[in-house]
């Protein structure tokens with residue numbers, strides 16, 4: 245039975261649960277449930293703190309897990325990222341009051357507050373910068389106001405939390421993070437089950453990022469129409485009862501849906517229909 249670690253709380257938990265449900269797995273009914281067996285899919289879910297997930301997977305206690313790339317790197321765990329999951333995107337950045345620092349070198353000799361001490365220490369070492377790292381559990385933006393640090397390093401999504409504290413980011417982002425699937429380098433007999441999980445999650449990512457588009461177009465325009473909707477491999481072109489027309493079916497990137505419909509309409513295509521893809525294996 246494949247043993248999967250899933251965030252039990254925090255920013256990652258709801259999206260991770262949604263993604264697993266879309267991939268056909270059982271969801272938990274109660275947020276206090278810590279272990280859940282999904283016998284039909286031969287998997288067991290362990291609901292854990294995202295920070296601990298890399299530790300369990302790295303030690304081999306659990307086979308795979310969902311966590312943040314930033315948490316994986318911070319942990320120093322030997323677990324490896326196998327797949328980016330497309331949610332909880334953020335950057336990990338230094339910030340300070342305006343004028344205090346403009347590059348990582350300016351941190352030398354200062355105090356840096358963070359919940360990601362491993363990540364920050366290795367970044368500072370890579371840049372040959374000596375600083376005192378103050379390890380905090382959360383709400384690190386307040387550390388400067390309260391006088392325990394000169395600089396912070398934290399997760400930035402919209403930047404609202406920083407702005408509210410009168411702070412500004414500086415230097416290059418330390419990391420671009422998002423939710424990731426992690427596992428060990430060698431999974432032994434668990435590898436086939438890990439492959440099935442990866443294919444299912446990849447199916448969810450594809451189903452989310454594409455729509456299915458159908459339309460009718462005059463036969464003489466089909467090449468131009470297919471150039472607008474090339475699909476992943478090649479569009480399906482089917483004859484219609486009216487020999488002057490064909491029906492075309494193709495996958496289109498979701499973010500291009502309306503632009504492609506406009507272009508098809510301009511070309512002369514009609515009955516342009518768009519449907520969601522519920523699941524897929526490419």
Ligand SMILES: Nc1ncnc2c1ncn2[C@@H]1O[C@H](COP(=O)(O)OP(=O)(O)OP(=O)(O)O)[C@@H](O)[C@H]1O
Pocket residue numbers: 253254255256294295311312313314315332333334382399400401402421422
């Ligand atoms: N505002 C945010 N936007 C996107 N990702 C975020 C955000 N805040 C935290 N994360 C991501 O969530 C993960 C941390 O999850 P964790 O549950 O430990 O903390 P949290 O989401 O801040 O929850 P809490 O603060 O309630 O403990 C990291 O991968 C981090 O990048």
Ligand SMILES: O=P(O)(O)OC[C@H]1O[C@H](OP(=O)(O)OP(=O)(O)O)[C@H](O)[C@@H]1O
Pocket residue numbers: 255381382383384385398399400401402403404405406
């Ligand atoms: O750029 P923003 O959109 O403002 O998001 C970033 C903030 O979100 C997270 O905080 P959270 O609310 O999880 O609190 P925490 O710092 O206590 O973890 C993160 O630690 C940042 O503080």
Ligand SMILES: [Mg+2]
Pocket residue numbers: 382
């Ligand atoms: Mg937080």
